[in-house]
Amino acid sequence: YEDVTTKFFEHFVYIAESLNRIGEGWTGSWDEDEGFFYDVLALPDGRYIPLKVRSLVGLSTLFAVLTLKKDLLKKLPDFHTRLKWFQKYREKNNAYQVIEESKDHDDILLSLVPRQRIEKLLKALLDSQEFLSPGGIRSISRIHGTPYMVNIDGQEFGLSYQPGESNTSLFGGNSNWRGPVWMPMNYLIVHSLQQYSEYYGDESQVEFPSGSGKQMNLGEISNELAKRLVSIFKKDENGARPVNGSEKIYQTDPNFSDLVLFYEYFHGDSSRGVGASHQTGWTGVVAELINRISLFKREAKKEMPGASLSLANPLLQ
Structure with missing residues (x-):
């Protein structure tokens, strides 16, 4: 399978090059001044119009990330040899480099987006x-509270x-990708940040939230985002779950208050459940986020001898 792996790696590099390319006569997706990837509309007459909508589409570039561990590469000598040759060949020809090397270890980071x-993307994301x-994470930026308009x-x-x-009614009337929080996309963000963290460690720290002055590494930020997603279903200081909104029967009736509904998506400001209330297929991924939070807590406790560890179900707290 190493031949096939090499081919997929080459395709990954070409896609990354196309996405990040900047040059005369080339209209790419990346806007250096605004620090974001935008859709570009290609018209029949050859014109290109960037659509300056700050949405999950631009953030999804973070999803394609993988750390190739040195122990794994040792088991794939042919692939590793071809990978290094391909990298040197592109370097010799001044082609876009997708591989970031580290001085401290021999792991290799594959990412569509350079560090x-x-x-810059994280500044907007956070x-x-x-x-x-x-x-x-909302599906579209709140800055579009002022509508984005384009003349074509x-x-x-x-x-x-x-x-x-x-x-x-463009999307059937009961779906909305223009603001709400969608659990599967958020899960991919949480997972991707953890992948970056495994490579960068404490070398890469950014503000969380942006503008707060508080620095965190990407693993810590991944965990904080997971906790925000879980908080949709947890009782707040008043004993109410954000997911239930103004539904009093689920907020106060003891026969219903612990029956948690897994909505299709969630209000971008209040976290109220919106759309179908039975989307356990993707909203149920919150269970894996609970597990991630527990594992993160467990690792943190290892550095604090004598501290107790509670893995109680946070949805029932």
Whole structure:
């Protein structure tokens, strides 16, 4: 399978090059001034129009990340040899380099996004005025509370931040990707940040939340995002679960208060459950987030001898 692995690696490099390419006569997705990846509309007459919508589409570039451990590479000598040759060949020809090397170990990081751009994306991702909500990462930035508009051949098109129910029937009327928190996409963000953390460790620290002055490594931020997602279902200081919103029967009736519903998506500001209330297929991934939080806590306790460890179910607290 090493031949196939090499081919997939080459394709990954070409995709990364296309995504990050900057040059004369090339309209790419990355905006260096704004620090974000945008969609680009290609018109039949050859024009390219960047669509300056700050959404999960731009953040999804963080998902394609993998650390190749040195122990694994030792088991794949042919692939490792070809990988190093391919890297040297591209370096010799001044082609885009996708591999980041570390001085401290021989692990290899594969990422669609170079480190400098990751940090710029995270500034928006972790900004409470943009993507960061009390219950996770919004699907579109709050800056689009002021609608984004674009004129294409005399016609006006646009969208705005809608944290709850959709105001358009474009997506069937009961789905909304223009503001709410979606659990599966948030899970991928949590997972990706953990992947980056395994490679960078404490070398890469950013503000969480943006502008707070508090620095965290990417593993800690991944854990904090997981806790925000779990908090959607936990009782707050008043004994109410954000997921239930104003549904009093689920908030106060002892016969229903511990029956947790797994909604399709969640309000981008209040974390209220929105859409179908039985989406256990993807919203149920919160169980894996609970496990991640517990494992993170366990690792932290190892550095604190004598401290007790509680793995109680947080949804029932």
